[in-house]
Amino acid sequence: MNHHTPAIELIDVHKIFHSKTTTTHALADVHLQMKEGEVACLIGPSGSGKSTCLRTINGLETITRGAIKLFGTPYSSASTAHALRRDTAMIFQRFELFPHLTALENVALAPRLREPISKADALERASELLSSVGLSAHRDKFPRMLSGGQQQRVAIARALAVRPRILLCDEPTSALDPELVDEVLELLKAIAKGGMTMVVVTHEMRFARQVSQTCHFFDGGRVVESGATQTLLDRPQTPRLQAFLSSLQGTHRR
Amino acid sequence: MHEQKRSPLWSIATSVLIALIVFSLWRGFHTLDYQWDFLSLREYIWVSESGTPGLLLHGLWGTLWVSALSIVVGSVIGVAAGLVLYAGNSFAQNFARFFVEIFRNTPVLVQLYVMYFVVASAFQLSAEQAGIATLSLFCGAYIAELVRGTLLNLEKGPQDAALSLGLTRLQIARHVTAPLALRRLMPSLVGQYVSLVKDSSLVSVISIVELTKSASNMVAISFRSFEVWFLVAVVYFVLNFILSRCGRWIEQRMSADLQPA
Numbered sequence A: 001m002n003h004h005t006p007a008i009e010l011i012d013v014h015k016i017f018h019s020k021t022t023t024t025h026a027l028a029d030v031h032l033q034m035k036e037g038e039v040a041c042l043i044g045p046s047g048s049g050k051s052t053c054l055r056t057i058n059g060l061e062t063i064t065r066g067a068i069k070l071f072g073t074p075y076s077s078a079s080t081a082h083a084l085r086r087d088t089a090m091i092f093q094r095f096e097l098f099p100h101l102t103a104l105e106n107v108a109l110a111p112r113l114r115e116p117i118s119k120a121d122a123l124e125r126a127s128e129l130l131s132s133v134g135l136s137a138h139r140d141k142f143p144r145m146l147s148g149g150q151q152q153r154v155a156i157a158r159a160l161a162v163r164p165r166i167l168l169c170d171e172p173t174s175a176l177d178p179e180l181v182d183e184v185l186e187l188l189k190a191i192a193k194g195g196m197t198m199v200v201v202t203h204e205m206r207f208a209r210q211v212s213q214t215c216h217f218f219d220g221g222r223v224v225e226s227g228a229t230q231t232l233l234d235r236p237q238t239p240r241l242q243a244f245l246s247s248l249q250g251t252h253r254r
Numbered sequence B: 001m002h003e004q005k006r007s008p009l010w011s012i013a014t015s016v017l018i019a020l021i022v023f024s025l026w027r028g029f030h031t032l033d034y035q036w037d038f039l040s041l042r043e044y045i046w047v048s049e050s051g052t053p054g055l056l057l058h059g060l061w062g063t064l065w066v067s068a069l070s071i072v073v074g075s076v077i078g079v080a081a082g083l084v085l086y087a088g089n090s091f092a093q094n095f096a097r098f099f100v101e102i103f104r105n106t107p108v109l110v111q112l113y114v115m116y117f118v119v120a121s122a123f124q125l126s127a128e129q130a131g132i133a134t135l136s137l138f139c140g141a142y143i144a145e146l147v148r149g150t151l152l153n154l155e156k157g158p159q160d161a162a163l164s165l166g167l168t169r170l171q172i173a174r175h176v177t178a179p180l181a182l183r184r185l186m187p188s189l190v191g192q193y194v195s196l197v198k199d200s201s202l203v204s205v206i207s208i209v210e211l212t213k214s215a216s217n218m219v220a221i222s223f224r225s226f227e228v229w230f231l232v233a234v235v236y237f238v239l240n241f242i243l244s245r246c247g248r249w250i251e252q253r254m255s256a257d258l259q260p261a
């Protein structure tokens, strides 16, 4: 792999949702570039297109216009989409574990189906991952028996089990009770330290400062401001980002 | 687990209801001034001279295999049509929609007659084949609608998660969507099967030997219509009770995660 090829490249990406009554321009004219090993945060008000952006990078949404390349390969057909999706894994706001499978089975399912390994090997890998997120004792429990923080940690183990090159996180702690937020953030910090390429949508500005090198501010489907995280958060240039950051101070910790 | 949580009011209500039923039956029997004789029905269950099954058992066997076949074929048709309704192209969707509406909005009895007198004579089908075909299509039309509704209302999160893990559509259908949809579907599916067992009595009109047909024959020979129909009702009840219980059991097996630890 050429070192100068970006891990993620979004070129003039537009996404329009059509429904019976409305059309929503969820993403407009989005340009983004990320190096391998880089951690980027996406911030912005609700409805600004952050989730949609992550989902297009993962091929969960097709784009209306523009191009998305992962390690230089563009999403062009259904088969490249499937191949590219295998390089990425995603953490969802609402965990989205498979409710009918135990924690262990949740983690083992994708490796078992995707790779030429035995069921025993898949379970072995899943078991190791669960202990690495501190959940050995809960491996045979079903998702609904676990706390939100535990469920999200299972989801993280499940994502890592496919050995992704890019990890996408969509507000990984927004659905958690405040006392459960840190256990998940600590885990994500450790993964970021390990050199994973990550895109994280978050409202936790302290966390953003600690893990990310770059930060992109979304508003109304556009990237309004981009830059190094420290600079962007300390010296916001646009009035909209200034307003957004000061609105966060009231409701969220920094 | 549900039973244990019910209030004492529930058992009082049930007791009152049972008492009411027993009372009305008892009163009915008295006012009728009818000499009940269930024992005379023995030979319809088992013919002791020849040591062979009687009319009732013959009928029961007919009901069992007609229902079982219709349930299996109807489920296959229903799932296929339901998948088409959910995700087929618009031509296939219109076709499936047409089939479902026809069979859901006309009486089974009429369907049976049409199938028997028109379709069966055109294609040289036996009465049994016509009967099973009708029941299967009828049952399939309802199941199709259940399948479509279940898939439509299934939460998309787990499917998105599976997609994001790089699984193929087929793997997702097999390991995520199907198990989640099936257990959601189970209660209404079993309800549909119970209906089908009862509706199978209608095929007696095209002279297929099953419980209801046997019962009419038994009445014609013995003139014991009250006893016969009472007995037949009990047999249907037992059949469907067993069916519902099996469904419940399967449903619980499929939802291990929903059981208390």
Ligand SMILES: Nc1ncnc2c1ncn2[C@@H]1O[C@H](COP(=O)(O)OP(=O)(O)O)[C@@H](O)[C@H]1O
Pocket (backbone or CB within 6 Å): A017, A018, A019, A024, A025, A026, A044, A045, A046, A047, A048, A049, A050, A051, A052, A053
């Ligand atoms: N599947 C969808 N269908 C229609 N509109 C959608 C869909 N997903 C998102 N949107 C719309 O796109 C816009 C951006 O949504 P989203 O990406 O979820 O924002 P964010 O994650 O920043 O809160 C919103 O206006 C939302 O209503």
Ligand SMILES: [Mg+2]
Pocket (backbone or CB within 6 Å): A047, A050, A051, A052, A170, A171
């Ligand atoms: Mg969002």
